[in-house]
Amino acid sequence: MKRTNKPISYSKTTEETARFAKALSHPVRLTILKHLSSQNCCFTGDLVEVLPLAQSTISQHLKELKEAGLIQGEVNPPKVKYCIDVENWNKAKNFFDTLFNEDFSKISCC
Amino acid sequence: MKRTNKPISYSKTTEETARFAKALSHPVRLTILKHLSSQNCCFTGDLVEVLPLAQSTISQHLKELKEAGLIQGEVNPPKVKYCIDVENWNKAKNFFDTLFNEDFSKISCC
DNA sequence: ATCCTTTATCGTGGATGTGCGATGATCATT
DNA sequence: AATGATCATCGCACATCCACGATAAAGGAT
Numbered sequence: 001m002k003r004t005n006k007p008i009s010y011s012k013t014t015e016e017t018a019r020f021a022k023a024l025s026h027p028v029r030l031t032i033l034k035h036l037s038s039q040n041c042c043f044t045g046d047l048v049e050v051l052p053l054a055q056s057t058i059s060q061h062l063k064e065l066k067e068a069g070l071i072q073g074e075v076n077p078p079k080v081k082y083c084i085d086v087e088n089w090n091k092a093k094n095f096f097d098t099l100f101n102e103d104f105s106k107i108s109c110c
Numbered sequence: 111m112k113r114t115n116k117p118i119s120y121s122k123t124t125e126e127t128a129r130f131a132k133a134l135s136h137p138v139r140l141t142i143l144k145h146l147s148s149q150n151c152c153f154t155g156d157l158v159e160v161l162p163l164a165q166s167t168i169s170q171h172l173k174e175l176k177e178a179g180l181i182q183g184e185v186n187p188p189k190v191k192y193c194i195d196v197e198n199w200n201k202a203k204n205f206f207d208t209l210f211n212e213d214f215s216k217i218s219c220c
Numbered sequence: 221a222t223c224c225t226t227t228a229t230c231g232t233g234g235a236t237g238t239g240c241g242a243t244g245a246t247c248a249t250t
Numbered sequence: 251a252a253t254g255a256t257c258a259t260c261g262c263a264c265a266t267c268c269a270c271g272a273t274a275a276a277g278g279a280t
Contacts, residue, residue, distance in 0.1 A: 001154075001155035001158050001159065001165070001255080001256070001257090002158075002159060003158050003159070003162070003163075003164065003165065004158075004159060004160060004161065004162045005162055006162055007162055008141075008160075008161060008162050010137040010140075010141060014137050014140050014141060014144075015137055017134070017140055018134070018135055018136055018137045018140055021131045021132075021134035021135040021140075022131075022132075022135035024127070024128070024131035024135075024209075025128055025131040025132035025134075025135045026128055026267090026268085027120040027124050027125055027128045028268095030120075030124050030127055030128055030131075030209070031118075031120060031124060033209075034124075034209075043226085043227090044226075044227060044228090045111035045225095045226065045227085048111050048112075048113050048114075049111065049112060049113070049114060050114060050118075051114065051118060052113070052114045052115055052116055052117055052118050053113075053269075053270095054113065054269070054270055054271075055111070055113065055226090055227075055228095056227090056228080056229080056230095056269085056270070056271075056272090057268075057269055057270070059227065059228055059229085060228090060229090060267095060268080060269085061268090062227095062228095063228080063229095064267095075227090075276090077226080077227090077276055077277050077278080078224090078225055078226040078227070078275095078276065078277060078278075079225090079226060079227075080226080080227060080228090089210070092210065093210035096206045096210065097207075097210075099134075099140070099143075099144075100199070100202065100203035100206065111225080111226070111227095136237090136238085138238095153256085153257090154256075154257055154258090155255095155256065155257085163239075163240095164239070164240055164241075165256090165257075165258095166239085166240070166241075166242090166257090166258080166259080166260095167238075167239055167240070169257060169258055169259085170238080170239085170258090170259090171238090172257095172258095173258080173259095174237095185246090185257090187246055187247045187248075187255095187256080187257095188246065188247060188248075188254090188255055188256040188257070189255090189256060189257080190256080190257060190258090
């Protein structure tokens with residue numbers, strides 16, 4: 001059991017999958033995404049009326065989702081309309097599809 | 111824009127999806143899972159020889175994956191053999207399938 | 221020019237994540 | 251009993267996350 005010191009560089013896909021997963025790793029953000037996908041789009045204020053959190057907190061979650069690429073915001077002063085970023089959404093979908101693609105049902109465990 | 115104070119309780123599915131996503135939110139853990147799915151099973155030491163991390167760090171990541179339910183470990187002293195937990199793996203697969211199930215391609219944004 | 225509405229950003233405090241070396245636990249071998 | 255191999259756990263640093271209230275930014279209405 002000898003440790004490697006080679007500084008492994010993860011594949012781009014691995015890095016991106018981890019980024020998407022982190023964005024999805026909080027119940028509030030999942031709820032926001034669910035809301036966005038059912039309503040198609042919505043404003044920040046709509047979410048404040050639904051989630052028991054301060055407006056600043058929700059804004060922060062929206063920022064994280066935007067930085068992960070899962071949503072996009074269109075400024076429409078004084079409101080901002082958020083939607084799913086379809087392109088990246090499908091990208092994430094494919095990443096997770098690939099990740100879970102292995103069929104273990106036929107493999108006896110060792 | 112009036113804030114709700116009702117203490118929302120997230121659905122069990124939402125909570126579990128978040129838990130799975132958190133487990134998948136780190137490149138090291140994704141690499142471990144990829145390794146496990148290609149090799150079927152492996153020992154802790156095998157991973158130490160592949161990843162440039164201390165044994166304790168890898169053990170910690172394995173613990174998180176185990177607590178999330180994605181893998182299981184079978185003690186075989188002095189070694190421990192880790193495998194994918196097929197049942198929960200498929201559960202996670204279904205959660206993400208459902209999450210990404212929406213077809214936005216046909217929806218014009220608002 | 222001054223409010224009002226809506227949203228983003230800042231600063232802060234507490235919790236959690238991530239890496240490490242050191243140490244403990246377990247069991248086979250000697 | 252003592253040693254060696256393998257792995258988990260502990261304790262420690264440092265960074266990031268998460269929630270909050272306060273404040274800033276932007277633009278419409280008065």
